[in-house]
Amino acid sequence: MYFILVYKMGSRVAAMVNDFKLSFYKRVFQEGFWLRLSQFRLVNSGWNERTTNHAYKIILNQSSKVNYIRPLSQDLFIKIVDFPSVYNCPSHYYPIDLMGIFDKEIGNVEFDFNDENSVPTLYFRISDIEGNTMNCIAHGDLAYDIKDKSNCKLLKGSYPICVLTDWVVKKNENEITITDFEEGKLSRFLVHPDIDEVNDLRTKIWQKLRDSADSPSSSGTRDV
CATH class of the missing domain: 2.40.50.140 (Nucleic acid-binding proteins)
Structure with missing residues (x-):
């Protein structure tokens, strides 16, 4: 599963998870919810597969941890390009x-x-x-x-x-x-x-x- 995460300052980063815990992440990663992630990998994101301007993407694995946290912002994180x-x-x-x-x-x-x-x-x-x-x-x-x-x-x-x-x-x-x-x-x-x-x-x-x-x-x- 591929998805986009938004940092509290507004920058976006792509993330993915393999099928070993797919049902868990489908349930946890709901649009608009704030999460704290830890123990994940960062790998280079090539131009041909990039979905954000961030040079890296997050890989969640069996050791990754995720917890809900209180909202840090009500911003929609929309960055208009004229x-x-x-x-x-x-x-x-x-x-x-x-x-x-x-x-x-x-x-x-x-x-x-x-x-x-x-x-x-x-x-x-x-x-x-x-x-x-x-x-x-x-x-x-x-x-x-x-x-x-x-x-x-x-x-x-x-x-x-x-x-x-x-x-x-x-x-x-x-x-x-x-x-x-x-x-x-x-x-x-x-x-x-x-x-x-x-x-x-x-x-x-x-x-x-x-x-x-x-x-x-x-x-x-x-x-x-």
Whole structure:
């Protein structure tokens, strides 16, 4: 079993456990719970298998110990990467977090074929406050989840904000596509999560609308 752990300061590290205690770790490692780990191994995590920017990953074995502890933070540990950073970076080798304005013109879940198996697939788009866009692709259960959420009141509003956590950037020449990680096994789609970045973007949107409404061209008057 593979999973992602988040240190109290926000850095992420990948971890894995073999099948000898898999049922135990499936029961203990629940999303959002705080744990104390000890007596584990650290091994190098190569670029081709990296799911975080940490150079190492944790290996839990028979001597490893784990205990529940009180929560050390209420932070969601989301680290937003802005659009220009995605455009300018040659490639992202590990999943990243993105935020954008959800394009309400979304289609239905389709079925793409992967290794002769049909995979539910949803194509959608997000944009930043400057109007730059990114094409996104979701698969599996995540595709249905996003389609269902697209009908909610918040995403039907004027400027619906969504956050994509642990998505992968794929570049083909000048084309950039944002895809979920391994058919949605790790990636999430959040609608207006209560984080500072979302609140700041909402403030900037309303400020931009006010500035546009107060401009001379919008009021129908001009200097001659």
